[in-house]
Amino acid sequence: MKRLSILLLLAACAKPLPDEQVGGLFEVYRDRDQPIASAALFQPDRYVGRWYEVARYPVPFEAGCTGVSADYAALPDGSLSVLNTCRNADGTVRSTIQGRAEVVGPGRLKVSFDNVPFVRGDYWVLWVDEGYRTAVVGAPDGRSGWILNRTPDIPADRLTAAKEVLDFNGYDLNRLMEVPQ
Secondary structure (H helix, E strand, O other): OHHHHHHHHHHHOOOOOOOOOOOOOOOOOEOOOOOOOOOOOOOHHHHOEEEEEEEEOOOHHHOOOEEEEEEEEEOOOOOEEEEEEEEOOOOOEEEEEEEEEEEEEOOEEEEEEOOEEEEEEEEEEEEEOOOOOEEEEEOOOOOOEEEEEOOOOOOHHHHHHHHHHHHHOOEOHHHOEEOOO
């Protein structure tokens, strides 16, 4: 119950962007009958650094966020620290949240955040291009999904490839929203 209360509080604090469809707390964006696969050759050490969120499925805790970035750093125990930053439309920082991503399998991480106790989410890297410039992330339950890029602007060919990965893993591309940077 405490976990649900915290999630509802986070969702209530978010103000959506104009015309933004805000997903429900338990909304699903993929066909769960379709298999989902993580990147078997994922290398956590190459994943470190800054990623820009160029597209996402609507989740309440990101409603209204633009210029979203995630900074990953290697920790001595093999896990990754993560700092997610949400910005307002004018570029000012709206909020940040610090967390930790534990590698639990090839391309599979369990993510927890410091201010959200008792919650660990599945964060699966579904695909990353050979140069670790673009990544597709999702969750087996289909409640979240992101396209990330090392720069705010993603080349059209990698955006197309990323969308194909989401589609292959059962995600509804009609619900995917591009994120202003």
